[in-house]
Amino acid sequence: MYLDASHGDPSSLEPRMLHPMTPTWQRPLSVAAALLCTVASASGEAVEPGTYEIITQTAMPHLEENLRYATTRERRCLRSNELPTIFPILQHPSLEGCNLNSERRRGGTIRYRLVCASPQVATGTARLDAGRGRVAGVLEIKMGGKNMTFAQRIAAVRQGECETP
Template structure:
């Protein structure tokens, strides 16, 4: 075996070791989260909207998006289904697709860290040439009360 062959083999092994062995559910710690929500509008820096909301998240991988949702006010995407969910390690991503011609849609991506998360939902409002982004930063504040709905 030549030196060149050994080097190629080492490069392939290093590349394989850098890739996770298999995709699995994102690690989400169940509980109540206080979420800071910022709605970023392009070219309107002074018009950024901010608010705080509470969410009850679950670690159950069968819970579709673990309780994550669109939190900005008067947003048609809050009533639309989440599809194409993908979870791996500490991340989850999914699409939000409303039915009908020229309807709203979005792509969401979240990263979880121990008792915190950060997420971005990039939204295209139906039939409009405008994209806006909802940025969420959440921190766990304790346990959830059973059957408690999100507070906005």
């Protein structure tokens, strides 16, 4: 609905419908669609489960230009509960005992803190932006006891359903 000032006279504001009323037969469909959208968003799934192609770039700004960046690709089944493990660097022996926790969500953005069993190992934060069939994120790490920082960026695109074993 909007207000219409006929012939430029603001004193004659009248409510008008922008579109004709929805036909009676479409109303139940509209309600059903709205309910389905509510159920889907309430499921808590940050990403649509499936097989994703994940491109990872590790950036180490303290190294020489030709050694500064390393890029890898992998395909793997991914579900929302596995998002804290999406960064491959977390499997490296130097980060043993470290994981992403303290998850905070706002819309499609998920944030984590890097927590290590020994705080001298490393500290850091991660941010993931999840959308329909895609995830992008960055993990920033500062190695403890050293003045070494680096980041790992990921871009993941859903390729289909997970394969059954």
